Amino acid sequence: MKYIEYDVKTAISKSNLPELDYAVNPYTGCQHRCIYCFAIDFTKIDEAREKWGEVVYVKRNLMEVLKKQIKGMKRGITGLSSITDPYQPAEAIYGLTRESVRILLSNGFRVTVQTKSPLASRDIGLFASHRDLIDVGVTITTIDQKKALEIETQTPSPAQRVRLLERLHSNGIKTWIFIGPIIKGFNDSKDEVGKIFQVAKDNGARIIYDAYSPYKNSSVFMNNEFKHPVPERTRDTEWRGDLDRMMLSLGDQFDVRTNSQDDEWKVARGEGLGTLSTT
Ligand code: SF4
Structure with a gap:
């Protein structure tokens, strides 16, 4: 794994997500390195995009820029990441995420975190000190570890993610699960999703859920590595209607509040909380 530090001029930016x-x-x-990851398509640094999962660029001066940038900025819902x-x-x-969350919360921003990593439990104390301003989402595409490894190649196991949720919940942190992407014919059975x-x-x-959609660069991973038929765009298909039902x-x-990613903005804006669509 190669980490490359660099300096940025902008630490916080307007989000295109509603x-x-x-x-x-x-x-x-x-x-x-999830093979369905469409964040690849939105990554501007060529090396990070082309060597996805092998090279990560680290924003060395993020804290300094963030502190300056938020002065006088209208408070709002901020997603990491x-x-x-x-x-x-x-x-x-x-530790850039921890420090970003700390700065944002202590300056009155609402923060929504989405992750697949139990490392987030390190920061439970920080989250708990601002319970009214934070929610944490954990992505779980399947409970089956073998299947997870087929699509999430270097990612903590579903069992570790469940343990993270348990720790967050037992510490009174507002949580949600993102089930996505749901891939037609792969992780869409009622039995599996029911778990x-x-x-x-x-x-x-x-629960927030979303169906798999092909993107330009993520399609390369999916086409080369996914051992099952890669679905075409599934929006507005009969399968998508069945999935929603x-x-x-x-x-x-299960008496669990559930909505699709498409409708999440209504929930987020209604409650002042937000969620993301990747990770
Ligand atoms: S964790 Fe999220 S951002 Fe990272 S590779 Fe997986 S889908 Fe992409």
């Missing part, structure tokens, strides 16, 4: 006002991405690139996992292994070395609903129920988490029915069955 549920967020701002995004902070302490790292460029992501060591987790929108195009990388903020608790990927680099965070254990550099994630059970985790949500046990841990007081709501299944998810809502599971939500009723």
Whole structure:
């Protein structure tokens, strides 16, 4: 794994996601190397994009720039991160996510974190000191470790993510589970998805879900490495309608609040909380 430090002029930027006002991405690139990752398509540094999972750029002066930038800035919902996992292994070395969260919370920003890494449990004390301003989402695409390894090649196991949720919940942190991407014919069975609903129920988490969509560069990984048929765009298909019905029915069955990523902005804006669509 290669880390390259660099300086940036901007630490926090306006988000294009309707549920967020701002995004902070302490790292460029992501060591987790999920083969469906569409963050690759939004990564501007060529080396990080072309060697996804092997090279991560680290924003060395992020704290300094963030502190300056937020002075006088309108407070809003800020996502960590929108195009990388903020608790990927680099965070254990550099701690940029922790410091960003600390600065944002202590300056009155709402923060929404999304991760697949148990490293986030390191910062539970920080989250707990600002419970009213933070929520933490954990992505779980499947509970089955073998299947997870097929698509999330360098990523902490589903069991580790479940333990993270348990720790967050037992410390009173607001949590949610992102089930996504749901890939047609791979992780879309009611039985399999139902196991994630059970985790949500046990841990007081709501559920946000999304279906797989092909993107230019992520399609290269999917086409080369996915051992099953790669779905075409599934929006507005019969399968997508069936998926929405299944998810809502599971939500009723488990009494877990459930909505699609497409509708998340309504929830986020209604409650002043937000979520992300990658990681
Ligand atoms: S999907 Fe998220 S965790 Fe996976 S490689 Fe992309 S940014 Fe990292």
